[in-house]
Amino acid sequence: MTSGVPDRRRRVREALTAAAIDLFLTKGYEETTVDEIAAAAGVGRRTFFRYFPSKEDVIFPDHEARLLRVAEVFATAPHDEPPLSVACRAVHGVLEAYLDEGVIAVQRYRLTRDFPQLRAREIASAHSYHIAVTRYLVDRVGDEPDGALWAEVAGSAVVAAHNHVLRQYLKAGGKGDVLGKADRAFRYIRETLGVTAARSEEVDDVVVAVMRRGMPLANVMSRIEDALER
Amino acid sequence: MTSGVPDRRRRVREALTAAAIDLFLTKGYEETTVDEIAAAAGVGRRTFFRYFPSKEDVIFPDHEARLLRVAEVFATAPHDEPPLSVACRAVHGVLEAYLDEGVIAVQRYRLTRDFPQLRAREIASAHSYHIAVTRYLVDRVGDEPDGALWAEVAGSAVVAAHNHVLRQYLKAGGKGDVLGKADRAFRYIRETLGVTAARSEEVDDVVVAVMRRGMPLANVMSRIEDALER
């Protein structure tokens, strides 16, 4: 049969992941040995380490692929699209990847919630998205005054919004209108932090005024005049 | 001599940390065994694990203490201080702790930069500040609409600002006006994300207006009126 080889590799890989998730959930992470995972998947212990570099990696099988997708969004984004918009699109892709996983994502959430070692690993994974996003934003606006600071903050905000929406979804066991919530969250981010983006492309300074609804107009005006002169 | 016992414990602890940093920098992290660290500090291998739960922990000796300081700021903060202000104060304390370390902090930066395993560990440490801050913010504003989202984003932004300032300082080998930059960064955060804080305590809605400097006042007014009616 043609292409039977990569097909088998994929099946073994999935069998290892499935066996590991099952064992981790039932016996606990520390209590499960690699021998047991390999045996449950019908392969030898040595083979396990040919598919995954460490015991932790077995439940994060496609992290690299997701990171590549993010990088691709950045590489192919039109140059006139606002940086934050690109960042939100890229991170939205990660969210979709989680949703595509279905039950697996929920199981992994439980594992990372219950076992510190796996949680630490997930945090590191999430951080690599943060790195990628921030690097892109720095490249776009890094040469402006405080551009690097803005990029760092905006990048972490985008990732935080993603994490928040995703976690709510996973906490609920995979129910809820994730995409709608994500859209709202990303809109909030773009509206709140989109300032430097505008500044970077059109003008040399921006004023942000925050005021309570119901504040007298005269008050509003004086605050804005203050801001414009600052 | 009185209090000679805890004194000795502290000295052994510092000797282990110093030996580890030295060996990691010269030989590399993976290439250094716990035996070597212990021997260089003049103690047995078994003793090493009585001071630090793992090989990684030896270069993050007082992370727990810093986390406690953060928690203390949150516990003792006045109830009428804006949440973001409290968060910035707490994180500022962490920054000060790094500065107090002097050379050690710079050396650790280099280690976490060069060795992935240590980097992963530092990311996890930093994440625990993020957790602490976000939890506090959620407690303060979590019952508002989108309060949890705001808390997550604001928490990560505060931590990101801290990380940015700290990293710039460490990259420069410990030179530069850290505190001044930190103040500016935190001010930026409070001004950009302080909205929900105000909303949570005084009013039921807030309007944010973003405008370019130089925009005609009439324009400004119409934009704000639009916003107020939204």
Next chain:
DNA sequence: TTGCGCGATGGCACTGAGTGCCATTAGTGT
């Protein structure tokens, strides 16, 4: 000074993760 108690130490043995090496096997093309 001597003996007692207690925490710290270090040695020893053990488990399990991760790796290099090599003989064997399974699948593919001729």
Next chain:
DNA sequence: ACACTAATGGCACTCAGTGCCATCGCGCAA
């Protein structure tokens, strides 16, 4: 049927981390 190549699995090894226990150093009371 045969050769070639990639995958496999077994074996042995290093090293992190842990439980156990005998010993040591030190303060304290008799």
